[in-house]
Amino acid sequence: MPVACPPLELLIAAPRGFCAGVDRAIRIVELAIAKHGAPVFVRHEIVHNAHVVDALRAKGAVFVEELDEVPDGAPVVFSAHGVPKAVPAEARRRGLDWLDATCPLVGKVHRQAERLAEAGRHILFVGHAGHPEVIGTLGQLAPGAMTLVETVADAEAVAPADPAALAFLTQTTLSVDDTAQVVATLRRRFPSIEGPRGEDICYATSNRQAAVKAIAARCDALLVIGAPNSSNSVRLVEVAEREGTRARLVQSAADLDWDWLAGVATLGLTAGASAPELLVRGVRDALALRYAVHETEVETSRETIAFKLPRALEAAA
Known part of the structure; x- marks a missing residue:
């Protein structure tokens, strides 16, 4: 038996x-292929999933890490994680036909960074070093305008030049609990620190x-x-x-x-x-x-x- x-x-x-941002990013690549025909270049994985990337590759997407891998005149899509300002600036300089698939919630963080910097605040950015979203967000401002804070220990150790003119923002994909501990440490050490309008974690x-x-x-x-x-x-x-x-x-x-x-x-x-x-x-x-x-x-x-x-x-x- x-x-x-x-x-x-x-x-x-x-x-x-x-999520809605991933749905949108994938749809942008698919529609770009429908509009322009293959190949459509995508700077970095459109989202971090091999199945999604392979499916889009089969439809005509070509994934690259830098713009210098994109031929002149070819269409290119920027990934959902966001890119430094230098990337679309270079795309414009080269006359590339580009589309930005940055998640709108990541874009909201980018705009907040610009607003806070214009107000004269140095930004402590809570995130993971090397992640594309972090690279993209740090790249919205001039070097030195933001300091990356990864852990509670970092929050305890950071020594800004002007503690009275600080703000913080966070990566959108962090642990809610871990981030709350880091933010609590920053608020304790710097009572006048300005936080984001609403929650950055998506x-x-x-x-x-x-x-x-x-x-x-x-x-x-x-x-x-x-x-x-x-x-x-x-x-x-x-x-x-x-x-x-x-x-x-x-x-x-x-x-x-x-x-x-x-x-x-x-x-x-x-x-x-x-x-x-x-x-x-x-x-x-x-x-x-x-x-x-x-x-x-x-x-x-x-x-x-x-x-x-x-x-x-x-x-x-």
């Missing part, structure tokens, strides 16, 4: 997966972290679908672990470690903001080959935000 599959309670977090990052918190305590383990270079996905693993649940990042069902899952009766599942839903379904289907899966979606909030496309693509849409 066939051996019965062990039962598995699968708790799927909602919201999860694509709604999608906050919502996905809250959804993980809602299921983590009920799970023996939790899987996050996302890329290793996806900041918001890595933060979801950290959130689950902080809640006391062992967690692991996987890019797709191919990464499932069955030994790691041994003995798990209740498994949590979510996806970072740049991971498509089909990868979630793929993991669920792979689990169903080995377990008798009982699936429950746990919804903590509902997202209805959508962002407009660039005017240059409205007709193509």
Whole structure:
């Protein structure tokens, strides 16, 4: 007689997966290809997900890291993470046909940086060194106008020239809890520091972290679908672990470690903001080959935000 599959309670977090900024960025590349024909060049991965990048590559996108890899006259799209001001300036100088797929919430941080600098404030920017969003935001102002602060220890050690003329901004994909500690340290040390208008950490990052918190305590383990270079996905693993649940990042069902899952009766599942839903379904289907899966979606909030496309693509849409 066939051996019965062990039962598995699968708790799927909602919201999860694509956010409005990622949807918009992918659509911009697709519409650019429809408008111009292949190839359309994209500076950096449009979003941090290999499946998305490979799918767009198959449609005619060519991914490069710098503008000097883009031939004269070719169309180019800037990634959702944002770029330093020098990049569109160079594109204009060369006469390239360019589109900016920067997430509007990242763009909002860029505009706040300009406003604060014009008001004479030095900006302490909370973020992760080397991340494209951080590089893009720091590149909105002249060198030295912002100081990067990554940790509470950095916040304790930073020594600005004029403590009375400070402001802070943050990367949009950080841990809500970690960032709150860094900001609290800055506010304690510099009581007159000016904060952003509203929250810089984007709604999608906050919502996905809250959804993980809602299921983590009920799970023996939790899987996050996302890329290793996806900041918001890595933060979801950290959130689950902080809640006391062992967690692991996987890019797709191919990464499932069955030994790691041994003995798990209740498994949590979510996806970072740049991971498509089909990868979630793929993991669920792979689990169903080995377990008798009982699936429950746990919804903590509902997202209805959508962002407009660039005017240059409205007709193509």
